[in-house]
Amino acid sequence: MSVRYFDEVQIDQELEPVEKIPTIDMAARFGMARETPMGNRFTDAEASRAIGVQGALVPGPLKIAWLTKYVSDWAGTSAEIASIRVAFRRPDVAGKPLILSGRVVDKRVQDGKSLVELEVVTLADGQPSVRANVQVRMPNRP
Amino acid sequence: MDEDEIKSLITEEHRSSIGVKSEPVVVTVREADAHRLRDLFEDDDPRYADGTGIAPPYVIATLGNGVRPESPNVLPNGLMTQQEWKFSRPFRIGEELTAVSQVSDIRDRLGGRYGYSILLTTTTDYYDASGSHVAAVMLTITQFDPAGARE
Numbered sequence: 001m002s003v004r005y006f007d008e009v010q011i012d013q014e015l016e017p018v019e020k021i022p023t024i025d026m027a028a029r030f031g032m033a034r035e036t037p038m039g040n041r042f043t044d045a046e047a048s049r050a051i052g053v054q055g056a057l058v059p060g061p062l063k064i065a066w067l068t069k070y071v072s073d074w075a076g077t078s079a080e081i082a083s084i085r086v087a088f089r090r091p092d093v094a095g096k097p098l099i100l101s102g103r104v105v106d107k108r109v110q111d112g113k114s115l116v117e118l119e120v121v122t123l124a125d126g127q128p129s130v131r132a133n134v135q136v137r138m139p140n141r142p
Numbered sequence: 143m144d145e146d147e148i149k150s151l152i153t154e155e156h157r158s159s160i161g162v163k164s165e166p167v168v169v170t171v172r173e174a175d176a177h178r179l180r181d182l183f184e185d186d187d188p189r190y191a192d193g194t195g196i197a198p199p200y201v202i203a204t205l206g207n208g209v210r211p212e213s214p215n216v217l218p219n220g221l222m223t224q225q226e227w228k229f230s231r232p233f234r235i236g237e238e239l240t241a242v243s244q245v246s247d248i249r250d251r252l253g254g255r256y257g258y259s260i261l262l263t264t265t266t267d268y269y270d271a272s273g274s275h276v277a278a279v280m281l282t283i284t285q286f287d288p289a290g291a292r293e
Contacts, residue, residue: 001186001187001188026182029178029182030179030182030203031175031178031203031204060222060225061203061225062203064200064203064225064227065179065183065200065203066183068199068200068227069183069185069198069200072187072198072199073187077187077188077189080229080232081199081227081229082228082229083226083227083228083229084226084227085224085225085226085280086224086225086226087223087224088221088222088223088224088225
């Protein structure tokens, strides 16, 4: 991993897409194995079918965590994620590949901090299932 | 049902829950959770390696158990439709944080698959032992009645 500086970042710069394949095992390891009276929609495809989803749901927080790491990997080891705001557009199901992609939409200095804003998405079958806006505090070149 | 005829189901009692802070709940940034998630995500960021004492930001997903504000259930079903994480500083392994939650917004939504639904937003803020803000989670649940689903 490396350091990316604020002055290297360009608006409209694109992040290299990454493919992830969510699994039921990942949902369980993430901490979503809790049973409820309605079963567990994240580890039991039957429980998900009861709400009209054809397969075990991929937990929303798991997708946020993936997107957080995706941007953090791009931003480098001296940057900090300040915030990530996510809108869940449609459910994702375990076993179906997701493509993570994103681009820089703004950069500015605010209150002495060098901030970069990105829009990132998860794409399932080419359609966004999650849209997110991420704000990153970037380091300045020494 | 004609959308013009739809009346809000949000009452003054529901609105009165906005801004009411929960009792504080103490949560711990656990090394085991940080380690488990780093392994799951194959995260090799040296800032979060064993011995650094720093946890990756996504460990916030493990802090929420038992941290829920009293919030009105106006409609029978709910789906998480938005979530936001904010970080004022990195998490430190082993630190205890005080979580305080509240309902921050409740509003009607017309249209969409269920015709009428309610957006309920809760906020949980995490503070360290000195009272400094560390992080926050904003969560929006869309409440709906399956009986109102459109064809």
